[in-house]
Amino acid sequence: MKDKIAIITGAASEIGIGFATARRLGQAGARIAITDIDEARLQDRVSDLKGLDIEAIGFSHDVTSEENWDMVVAGTLSQFGRVDALVNNAGAVHLSPTLEYSVDQWHEQIDTNLSSAFLGCRRVIAEFVRQKSAGSIVNLSSIAGSVGIMHGAAYSASKGGVRLLTKSLALEFARANIRINSVHPGAITTEISQRAKTLAPEQMEAFADAIPMGREGEPEDVAALIAFLVSDDAKYITGAEFCVDGGLTAQ
Ligand SMILES: NC(=O)c1ccc[n+]([C@@H]2O[C@H](COP(=O)([O-])OP(=O)(O)OC[C@H]3O[C@@H](n4cnc5c(N)ncnc54)[C@H](O)[C@@H]3O)[C@@H](O)[C@H]2O)c1
Numbered sequence: 001m002k003d004k005i006a007i008i009t010g011a012a013s014e015i016g017i018g019f020a021t022a023r024r025l026g027q028a029g030a031r032i033a034i035t036d037i038d039e040a041r042l043q044d045r046v047s048d049l050k051g052l053d054i055e056a057i058g059f060s061h062d063v064t065s066e067e068n069w070d071m072v073v074a075g076t077l078s079q080f081g082r083v084d085a086l087v088n089n090a091g092a093v094h095l096s097p098t099l100e101y102s103v104d105q106w107h108e109q110i111d112t113n114l115s116s117a118f119l120g121c122r123r124v125i126a127e128f129v130r131q132k133s134a135g136s137i138v139n140l141s142s143i144a145g146s147v148g149i150m151h152g153a154a155y156s157a158s159k160g161g162v163r164l165l166t167k168s169l170a171l172e173f174a175r176a177n178i179r180i181n182s183v184h185p186g187a188i189t190t191e192i193s194q195r196a197k198t199l200a201p202e203q204m205e206a207f208a209d210a211i212p213m214g215r216e217g218e219p220e221d222v223a224a225l226i227a228f229l230v231s232d233d234a235k236y237i238t239g240a241e242f243c244v245d246g247g248l249t250a251q
Helices: 017-027 039-051 066-080 103-131 153-176 191-199 201-209 219-230
Strands: 005-009 031-036 056-060 085-088 135-140 178-185 241-244
Touching: 005 017, 005 066, 005 103, 017 031, 017 039, 017 085, 017 219, 031 039, 031 066, 039 056, 056 066, 066 103, 085 103, 085 219, 103 135, 103 153, 103 178, 135 153, 135 219, 153 178, 153 241, 178 219, 191 201, 219 241
Parallel strands: 005 031, 005 085, 031 056, 085 135, 135 178, 178 241
Antiparallel strands: none
16 A cells, blocks of 8 residues: 555544544555545544554545535645545445435435445546546445345445445446445444444344354454455455455355
8 A cells, every 4th residue: 555545535433434444544554535524523533643654634525515526636636646546435324214214314315325435436536547547446335235224225225326336337447447346344333333223222233133253343344354455455356345244144
């Protein structure tokens, strides 16, 4: 990763997958642009990265806004001169029975989790093409993007969309040496999983009981996989999906 430039979205939480990924890539020598809609906490994470001697900048960024994506890419180019990798990590989860789910909530899930990945991929791939360079993108899907989850119709649909968006773009840009893969976490201990436990406690408890390894994963478990996929060690891997779920979907 030495001297590579990576953009990572949704990295404001100290215990989130995005920040764990930023730390991991930064410690491997990459220069990092982190983004989040939660600007105050994002600036704390930029300071944390700098405290680890990682070159980092932060952008206040709504991933559902095309204009915001232009601003993030322009800002990254102006600071670092190029971009080599994108991790589309920002996301949100709303679980509730479908008959109680509003149409607005549906659109919010699809926009935040799926349309955001489309916008990010399109903007950054355009930059890879302009640079005439290889590039790597990792999209955060979920095991809920491969199997359905109770009361998660919109979340599952959004993450299933990310899975196939990834594969279609991978085919389209394979000859340009632009690699795009999806990562599918199971139950990872972060704020999102804590929120899911509040919204659907019984379901999440049953979920946890079903994990063959008998425990939730850590954000670093996901970050390690993302770091591999972004790196040149994964130079022949594209359009692929990878679970990090303690064996949950092997059953
Ligand atoms: N934790 C898990 O168990 C789990 C499981 C499967 C998939 N995932 C996926 O992993 C990714 C990271 O989740 P996490 O668990 O680290 O949760 P998290 O809540 O710590 O991280 C998500 C981040 O996205 C940001 N965000 C939300 N909406 C945004 C927007 N419109 N624009 C910009 N930023 C926005 C939030 O502010 C937050 O910082 C998500 O895409 C999530 O769906 C997580």
